[in-house]
Amino acid sequence: xxxxxxxxxxxxxxxxxxxxxxxxxxxxxxxxxxxxxxxxxxxxxxxxxxxxxxxxxxxxxxxxxxxxxxxxxxxxxxxxxxxxxxxxxxxxxxxxxxxxxxxxxxxxxxxxxxxxxxxxxxxxxxxxxxxxxxxxxxxxxxxxxxxxxxxxxxxxxxxxxxxxxxxxxxxxxxxxxxxxxxxxxxxxxxxxxxxxxxxxxxxxxxxxxxxxxxxxxxxxxxxxxxxxxxxxxxxxxxxxxxxxxxxxxxxxxxxxxxxxxxxxxxxxxxxxxxxxxxxxxxxxxxxxxxxxxx
Numbered sequence: 001x002x003x004x005x006x007x008x009x010x011x012x013x014x015x016x017x018x019x020x021x022x023x024x025x026x027x028x029x030x031x032x033x034x035x036x037x038x039x040x041x042x043x044x045x046x047x048x049x050x051x052x053x054x055x056x057x058x059x060x061x062x063x064x065x066x067x068x069x070x071x072x073x074x075x076x077x078x079x080x081x082x083x084x085x086x087x088x089x090x091x092x093x094x095x096x097x098x099x100x101x102x103x104x105x106x107x108x109x110x111x112x113x114x115x116x117x118x119x120x121x122x123x124x125x126x127x128x129x130x131x132x133x134x135x136x137x138x139x140x141x142x143x144x145x146x147x148x149x150x151x152x153x154x155x156x157x158x159x160x161x162x163x164x165x166x167x168x169x170x171x172x173x174x175x176x177x178x179x180x181x182x183x184x185x186x187x188x189x190x191x192x193x194x195x196x197x198x199x200x201x202x203x204x205x206x207x208x209x210x211x212x213x214x215x216x217x218x219x220x221x222x223x224x225x226x227x228x229x230x231x232x233x234x235x236x237x238x239x240x241x242x243x244x245x246x247x248x249x250x251x252x253x254x255x256x257x258x259x260x261x262x263x264x265x266x267x268x269x270x271x272x273x274x275x276x277x278x279x280x281x282x283x284x285x286x287x288x289x290x291x292x293x294x
Contacts, residue, residue: 077260077263077264078264078268080261080264081251081261081264081265081268082265082268084251084254084261085247085251085254085265086247087244087265087268087269089239090242090243090244090247093240093241093243093244094243094244096159097159097162097225097243098221098222098225098226101166101221102218102221102225104163104167105166105167105168105169105221106172106217106218106221108168109168109169109173109176109217110176110206110207110214112177113173113174113175113176113179113180114180114198114202116128116173117176117177117181118185119198128177131170131173131174132170132174135174140230143230143234147234147235150235155235156235156237157235157236159241161235162231162232162236162241162243166221166228169217169221171217171220172220172221175213175216176213176217178213179213183209183210188201212283212286215280215283215284216283216284219276219277219284222273223273226243227245227273228243228245229245229246229249233246245269248265248269251265
């Protein structure tokens with residue numbers, strides 16, 4: 001199949017000058033033959049650019065696509081990107097690790113925050129200050145010690161390595177503790193007089209009353225786990241354990257200059273997080289405001 005036109009546009013929005021080099025495309029979606037004066041002739045060959053249209057010669061509104069054709073062309077890059085790498089496995093790993101890490105962290109953070117907010121014990125304020133001081137230690141400083149520990153435990157390239165080191169968050173403890181302190185102590189005293197255990201008071205009264213702060217802490221942890229790259233890159237060796245950020249980086253290296261596929265993969269990798277934030281944003285804002293954070 002031979003065409004005679006000088007310039008085309010691809011879905012990566014880069015203008016390709018055919019006088020410099022030939023352009024390989026998989027299919028031309030616009031119909032008809034365009035022959036501008038002074039055009040260069042070239043062959044159309046099968047390759048990896050999935051959506052090509054002619055510059056200013058056939059406007060999109062005059063292409064006469066059916067709805068089914070338009071729908072198929074729009075999602076072609078997403079389908080090609082999804083099939084080019086094991087993104088299904090990357091998605092499962094990312095969701096599983098993020099959900100387990102978030103769930104366990106909230107349990108530990110709620111228990112620690114309850115102790116610091118409502119219970120009295122020797123050295124409470126000093127211990128809480130030491131907890132806060134650890135937030136000043138960069139995470140990169142702990143990469144080597146953590147890796148050595150996981151190697152000794154035999155957890156490298158496993159879900160344990162992706163979950164266990166991150167199930168405790170000092171910031172989550174601080175966030176929940178600040179919110180727990182806004183709940184009157186009289187409510188705690190009344191519950192103790194009525195014979196309610198501390199464990200039951202925490203999970204049936206305190207946590208439900210602190211839902212905005214709990215959801216805020218959970219959202220921050222989930223997004224952080226979803227976006228985690230450096231640690232996952234260090235402790236994983238097989239594609240079966242990798243999460244989306246590392247998988248996307250490997251996909252970028254493999255596809256090279258196929259930016260249309262890379263952009264499609266990057267798009268469907270962030271959609272779940274965006275949807276989650278849109279659903280929980282009112283709780284996120286309320287949690288930050290009520291916890292006294294600026």
